[in-house]
Amino acid sequence: MVNAEETELLARRIEAEARALGFVACGIASASEDPVRAERLEQWLGEGRHGSMEWMETRLEHRRSPQGLWPEANSVIALGMSYALAHDPMALESSRDRARISVYAQGRDYHDVVKKRLKRLARWLVAEEPGAQVKVFVDTAPVMEKPLGEAAGIGWQGKHTNLLNREHGSWLFLGAIYTTLRLAPAIPQEDHCGTCRACLDACPTDAFPSPYTIDARRCISYLTIEHKDAIPHEFREAVGNRIYGCDDCLAVCPWNKFAHEAQAAREFLPRAELVAPRLAELLTLDDAGFRRLFSGSPIKRIGRNRFVRNCCYAAGNSGNPALVQQLQPLAADPDPVVADAARWALDRLGQEP
Incomplete structure (x- = not known):
């Protein structure tokens, strides 16, 4: 040029x-x-x-x-x-038998x-x-x-x-x-958040020590996706029924009222089985079943064990005794983190492992 x-x-x-x-x-x-x-x-x-x-x-x-x-x-x-x-990512917040998957991974x-x-x-x-x-x-x-x-x-x-x-x-x-091209740089975008703090107040685990700063160690997205070990006890209840990621801080943002349903990439349209999945079915997944269900999905990268671990926490938070049947075998799972999560869930539901 x-x-x-x-x-x-x-x-x-x-x-x-x-x-x-x-x-x-x-x-x-x-x-x-x-x-x-x-x-x-x-x-x-x-x-x-x-x-x-x-x-x-x-x-x-x-x-x-x-x-x-x-x-x-x-x-x-x-x-x-x-x-x-097109749908409300918070719609299943109080569900006793369904899990929530972050919108981007559906x-x-x-x-x-x-x-x-x-x-x-x-x-x-x-x-x-x-x-x-x-x-x-x-x-x-x-x-x-x-x-x-x-x-x-x-x-x-x-x-x-x-x-x-x-x-x-x-x-x-x-x-x-x-x-390597020398292109004309744009003018950096100004901050338009103003005095709004909806995202900060919506966080279930107080992951924002201050505006514009996140502590990943407290973030549900980090805990359910990146964190490989047992989720610390102080955050397990706050995880709710989120089994992969969290949309809360994004979903409450007032700027989303200007967003329109994505039309450009049909690949991002949610798969029906991932919009409101049943916890009872997810808790029974073995490695082969997990790979089949999440073929072509970003969820596949965390593996069956971490995913089922998350489902156990969600089951424990559900207050739904119908999930005890699926949890009991997991209390003896070969993976110690899954077994620990299942025992925690059974205890929350008033059952012996």
């Missing part, structure tokens, strides 16, 4: 192509390090708020900035794809869907700009998608630390394309 006018034109063409591919948000950020952003990350890690997610600490230098991961990068194309939903694995679209956009860009180099990322690499999205102007990190968009609310899957 030769001048500012041409780089600005290319940025607009990239956004147009991104929208044609189903991305509802697209912006450009610099790949250089932001000292403030890097300092916040170091402080968060230094306080141990990442829990057992050791990979965040071991690859700190790669997370500090895009150039820390790929020194040749000059620009970042930050993208968002909507998975806005359809196809977003890693596969978003990455496929990113690759198509990247191929288009290389064809348009011969000599350009690109790398695409969706969540599994040491990339700070949320602060990069804010820097690229596609949203702002709300008090719940997730990215918010004025048109699409909380329901965005994020991806990024790093490129």
Whole structure:
């Protein structure tokens, strides 16, 4: 590229192509390090708020900035794809026989869907700009998608630390394309949370020590997905009937009233069997059954044992004695964490293991 006018034109063409591919948000950020952003990350890690997610600490230098991961990068194309939903994610909160799965995991694995679209956009860009180099990322690499999205102007990190968009609310899957091209950076998005604290007040485990800061060790999403051992006793009741993730802080956000049900990617439409699954059926899953049920789902990565562990906690919180029959065999499960969770649940339901 030769001048500012041409780089600005290319940025607009990239956004147009991104929208044609189903991305509802697209912006450009610099790949250089932001000292403030890097300092916040170091402080968060230094306080141990990442829990057992050791990979965040071991690859700190790669997370500090895009150039820390790929020194040749000059620009970042930050993208968002909507998975806005038609149903209320809180509707099953009081159910005694159904479990809750986070909205983002009720359809196809977003890693596969978003990455496929990113690759198509990247191929288009290389064809348009011969000599350009690109790398695409969706969540599994040491990339700070949320602060990069804010820097690229596609949203702002709300008090719940997730990215918010004025048109699409909380329901965005994020991806990024790093490129050697020098593109015109966008103006960073301003914070529009104001005095609202709905997300902070909605958290069942008080996982926000202060606005804009999350302690993963107290977060139900972390506890049910990333945490491999028994969930600490102080959080088990608060888990309720959530068996994979938690949507509470997102669901109560007022900005979601502007979001529309996702139309771009049919793959994100929820599978009927995952919208309101029966705990009695989930508690009986063996490894083969678990793999069949969650084929093509992000849930598959946590494995049968961690998933059934979560289902045991949900059963214990249900107050439903009909689940005792499914829990009793699990009290002798080969996995000690599952067995402990089952015994806890049986005790909550007034039964001997």
